[in-house]
Amino acid sequence: MSTVNSEFSPLRIGPIELASPVVLAPMAGITNMAFRRLCREYGGGLYVSEMITSRALVERTRVSMKLIEHHPSENIRSIQLYGVDPKTVREAVTMLVAEGRADHIDLNFGCPVPKVTRKGGGAALPWKCEHFRQIVSGAVKAAGDIPLTIKMRKGIDPAHLTYLEAGRIAEDAGVAAVALHGRTASEFYSGKADWSAIAKLKETVTSVPVLGNGDIWSGEDGPRMMRETGCDGVVVGRGCLGRPWLFGDLEAAFRGEEHRIQPTLGGVATALRRHTVLLAEFLDDEAHACRDIRKHIAWYFKGYPIGGDTRRRLALVESLAEMDEILGELDHDAPYPGADAEGPRGRAGTPKRPALPDGWLDSRDLDEQGQRDVAAAETENSGG
Incomplete structure (x- = not known):
C-alpha cells in the first residue's frame, strides 16, 4: 500500500x-x-x-x-x-x-x-x-x-x-x-x-x-x-x-495526515541517545561516538528549555553512562516548543563571491590551465 x-x-x-x-x-x-x-x-x-x-x-x-x-x-x-x-x-x-x-x-x-x-x-x-x-x-x-x-x-x-x-x-x-x-x-x-x-x-x-x-x-x-x-x-x-x-x-x-511529530524533551533525549549508540556501533568506539555526537547537541535541543550549563555538559560527554546521567536530569515531559525548535539550523553563511580558479568564468570551455586546476583538485581531495 x-x-x-x-x-x-x-x-x-x-x-x-x-x-x-x-x-x-x-x-x-x-x-x-x-x-x-x-x-x-x-x-x-x-x-x-x-x-x-x-x-x-x-x-x-x-x-x-x-x-x-x-x-x-x-x-x-x-x-x-x-x-x-x-x-x-x-x-x-x-x-x-x-x-x-x-x-x-x-x-x-x-x-x-x-x-x-x-x-x-x-x-x-x-x-x-x-x-x-x-x-x-x-x-x-x-x-x-x-x-x-x-x-x-x-x-x-x-x-x-x-x-x-x-x-x-x-x-x-x-x-x-x-x-x-x-x-x-x-x-x-x-x-x-x-x-x-x-x-x-x-x-x-x-x-x-x-x-x-x-x-x-x-x-x-x-x-x-x-x-x-x-x-x-x-x-x-x-x-x-x-x-x-x-x-x-x-x-x-x-x-x-494532520498529526505532526512534535517530540517532548524526553523524545529528543531518546533520539539523541539512540544516535550515539548507533555511532558507537558504526565507529566501534564509544568514546569516539561521544565526541562525534557533540556537534549535534545544539541542533537536537534547539528551542527546548534545558539551560546553558546542561548544554555545555552534554557537549563534553565522554561516555554513554555520563550521557545517561545528564539526560536523566531533564524534564522529559517538557512539551514541544513549537516554532523555537524549527526553522534554519547549521551555519547559513553569508552571500559572497565564490572562490574559483583564475579565469574560470572567461569561457565555458576547459582550457589547459583549467585542466591543470581540475587535476590538482583530484589530487588534493584524494584523502576521502
Missing part, C-alpha cells in the same frame, strides 16, 4: 520506487551509516551517504572504504561521489558497480565550499558544460543498470546560472533523476531558497524526475514544495539536523 495520498505519486528513480518521495541530502560528517539508520527508523525515503571523493575511492583509502559501508538493514545502498576528472569518476562508478556496493549513485555538482569550487569542482563545474557532459555521460555508461543521478545548484552566482543547461545535458546523458538546490554557490545557505527555479527546471527536464532541495524545515514544506513547483520529490538537508523525526513528519504529511 502506498504511503502517499492520491495527490502525490511514489517517486521512481530508475528501478527504485519510493512510496515516500523524500531523499536525505548528503552532508559531510553527518550522513554516515549511524545517522541514516536513525532517520530510517522514523520514516521512509532514500538515504544517501556522505560525499565521497572519487579518487579516494579508486585509491581505496581507509576513510573512503569506511564511508561506503552500509548496514544490512539498508535495503537501498545509496552513495554520492564527488569528482572533477571524467576518467576518475568513471573508474569510481565502475568499482562500485563491479563490486556490488551500490544500488544508487549520485554525483555532486552542488557543493559551494571554497576549497572545492576554488579548483573548479562542485557548484563551479557545470559552468564548463562540455566537461560536465563528459563526466556525467561517462558515469552513466559505467553505472549500467544502476540508476545514476546528479545534484546541483542554480549556478555560480546570479550572473552565471547553469542549472537549466546542466539539466538538459544530464537528461540527454541518461541520468535517472536531477536534484536542484534553489540557491547559487555565492549564496551558500543564506537567504531563502528559490523554489521558482525548481519549477523552471521541471518545465525543462521532462523525461526523468526532478527533485527539489532547499528550505524543507517541516512536514508541511514537502507537499507545499511539490505543489508549488511540480517537482517529483524533495531533498532534505539541514532541516533534519537534530531532527531525524522530520522524515516521519514528512511521511505523515504526504499521507495527508
Whole structure:
C-alpha cells in the first residue's frame, strides 16, 4: 500500500520506487551509516551517504572504504561521489558497480565550499558544460543498470546560472533523476531558497524526475514544495539536523495526515541517545561516538528549555553512562516548543563571491590551465 495520498505519486528513480518521495541530502560528517539508520527508523525515503571523493575511492583509502559501508538493514545502498576528472569518476562508478556496493549513485555538482569550487569542482563545474557532459555521460555508461543521478545548484552566482543547461545535458546523458538546490554557490545557505527555479527546471527536464532541495524545515514544506513547483520529490538537508523525526513528519504529511511529530524533551533525549549508540556501533568506539555526537547537541535541543550549563555538559560527554546521567536530569515531559525548535539550523553563511580558479568564468570551455586546476583538485581531495 502506498504511503502517499492520491495527490502525490511514489517517486521512481530508475528501478527504485519510493512510496515516500523524500531523499536525505548528503552532508559531510553527518550522513554516515549511524545517522541514516536513525532517520530510517522514523520514516521512509532514500538515504544517501556522505560525499565521497572519487579518487579516494579508486585509491581505496581507509576513510573512503569506511564511508561506503552500509548496514544490512539498508535495503537501498545509496552513495554520492564527488569528482572533477571524467576518467576518475568513471573508474569510481565502475568499482562500485563491479563490486556490488551500490544500488544508487549520485554525483555532486552542488557543493559551494571554497576549497572545492576554488579548483573548479562542485557548484563551479557545470559552468564548463562540455566537461560536465563528459563526466556525467561517462558515469552513466559505467553505472549500467544502476540508476545514476546528479545534484546541483542554480549556478555560480546570479550572473552565471547553469542549472537549466546542466539539466538538459544530464537528461540527454541518461541520468535517472536531477536534484536542484534553489540557491547559487555565492549564496551558500543564506537567504531563502528559490523554489521558482525548481519549477523552471521541471518545465525543462521532462523525461526523468526532478527533485527539489532547499528550505524543507517541516512536514508541511514537502507537499507545499511539490505543489508549488511540480517537482517529483524533495531533498532534505539541514532541516533534519537534530531532527531525524522530520522524515516521519514528512511521511505523515504526504499521507495527508494532520498529526505532526512534535517530540517532548524526553523524545529528543531518546533520539539523541539512540544516535550515539548507533555511532558507537558504526565507529566501534564509544568514546569516539561521544565526541562525534557533540556537534549535534545544539541542533537536537534547539528551542527546548534545558539551560546553558546542561548544554555545555552534554557537549563534553565522554561516555554513554555520563550521557545517561545528564539526560536523566531533564524534564522529559517538557512539551514541544513549537516554532523555537524549527526553522534554519547549521551555519547559513553569508552571500559572497565564490572562490574559483583564475579565469574560470572567461569561457565555458576547459582550457589547459583549467585542466591543470581540475587535476590538482583530484589530487588534493584524494584523502576521502
